[in-house]
Amino acid sequence: MQIPLVDLKAQYLSIKEEIDNAIKEVIESSSFILGEKLEKFEREFAEFCGVRFAVGTSSGTTALHLALLGLGIGKNDEVITVPNTFIATAEAISHSGAGVRFVDINERSYTIDVEKIESAVNERTRAIIPVHLYGQPADMNPISEIAGKYNLKVIEDAAQAHNGEYKNRRVGSLGDEGCFSFFPGKNLGAYGDAGIVVTNDEDVAENIKLLRNHGRKEKNTHIIEGYNYRMDEIQAAILSVKLKYLNDWTNKRRNNAHLYNDFLSGSEIIIPEEMSYAKHVYHIYAIRTKNRNEIREKLKKNNISTGIHYPVPLHLQPSYKYLNYKRGDFPITENISEEIFSLPIYPELTEKQIKFISELIINP
Ligand SMILES: *Cc1c(COP(=O)(O)O)cnc(C)c1O
Numbered sequence: 001m002q003i004p005l006v007d008l009k010a011q012y013l014s015i016k017e018e019i020d021n022a023i024k025e026v027i028e029s030s031s032f033i034l035g036e037k038l039e040k041f042e043r044e045f046a047e048f049c050g051v052r053f054a055v056g057t058s059s060g061t062t063a064l065h066l067a068l069l070g071l072g073i074g075k076n077d078e079v080i081t082v083p084n085t086f087i088a089t090a091e092a093i094s095h096s097g098a099g100v101r102f103v104d105i106n107e108r109s110y111t112i113d114v115e116k117i118e119s120a121v122n123e124r125t126r127a128i129i130p131v132h133l134y135g136q137p138a139d140m141n142p143i144s145e146i147a148g149k150y151n152l153k154v155i156e157d158a159a160q161a162h163n164g165e166y167k168n169r170r171v172g173s174l175g176d177e178g179c180f181s182f183f184p185g186k187n188l189g190a191y192g193d194a195g196i197v198v199t200n201d202e203d204v205a206e207n208i209k210l211l212r213n214h215g216r217k218e219k220n221t222h223i224i225e226g227y228n229y230r231m232d233e234i235q236a237a238i239l240s241v242k243l244k245y246l247n248d249w250t251n252k253r254r255n256n257a258h259l260y261n262d263f264l265s266g267s268e269i270i271i272p273e274e275m276s277y278a279k280h281v282y283h284i285y286a287i288r289t290k291n292r293n294e295i296r297e298k299l300k301k302n303n304i305s306t307g308i309h310y311p312v313p314l315h316l317q318p319s320y321k322y323l324n325y326k327r328g329d330f331p332i333t334e335n336i337s338e339e340i341f342s343l344p345i346y347p348e349l350t351e352k353q354i355k356f357i358s359e360l361i362i363n364p
Pocket of ligand 1: 061
């Protein structure tokens, strides 16, 4: 039995005909960029999130970048986020020209520690980017309160959390803007790179539309300097097909997580905790143990792939040396990075496979 960390092929085969037709339709229409497929998907995804506007982008990274620029955030500003995230969150901040300020995570939720945000706010702070890490929404109410107090914007990094909920409200609708990635391995994945920004603010949505397409509304008038950050029609057509299945896939991921929770209970393994305010969508099922290397080695010998999200915290990455952080600055993130690893959790995984993996983990 070979079990990959993600199995994109299994999902494709389950909806092959619909996907193939959607791609063929785009090719036959020969409308590849900024056409009706993207407009359709933007409407559908905005509605899904419970917001008024959605603007498709070329990736989750460019969605975050445009979310910042769309609010006018850049040089001389500072933005708060966590060091335990994929590097794109921080890259987007630096690409906007703003400074990155990290705040450690909470040891139970693995998302931003709301108790530590306020002391990181200064006169340059303009925004907070909470990351709904592994698919668990951050504790948004306290974040919104702090944002209100200091007049900050809140941009959700929901790249791992499509369909997640905070107190029964969908992610993406909780802050000023929500950013999603449709990287193939995400809970809603395209067949290439794609992303989206969602918001209720019409002006911000218009800004982002300008920025993603060379600053223009009409062909030859460039109102501002922009970017080529568009989502293409083939990806939009694929995502429209796949969005219909997202609820079903989310339920399967959650069910798989609950099976792991049961099979691993009573062992020394620390399983993920679904916080009382959250509906966790388990993009990643991360467990924590002091015996990470031995267990991963054993799983590997049995053809089971695992991952680590993330082995090197951002403040200790060579690329962020210039921020002058040092080991010890974010102890929760650092401790977790040495003990955490991720098990296969994709929707098509079977109970038998989950049991097999769990037994290898708990039987020494
Ligand atoms: C994947 C991811 C991104 C970036 O998305 P891309 O589509 O790969 O550019 C940003 N933030 C987080 C937390 C992610 O997991």
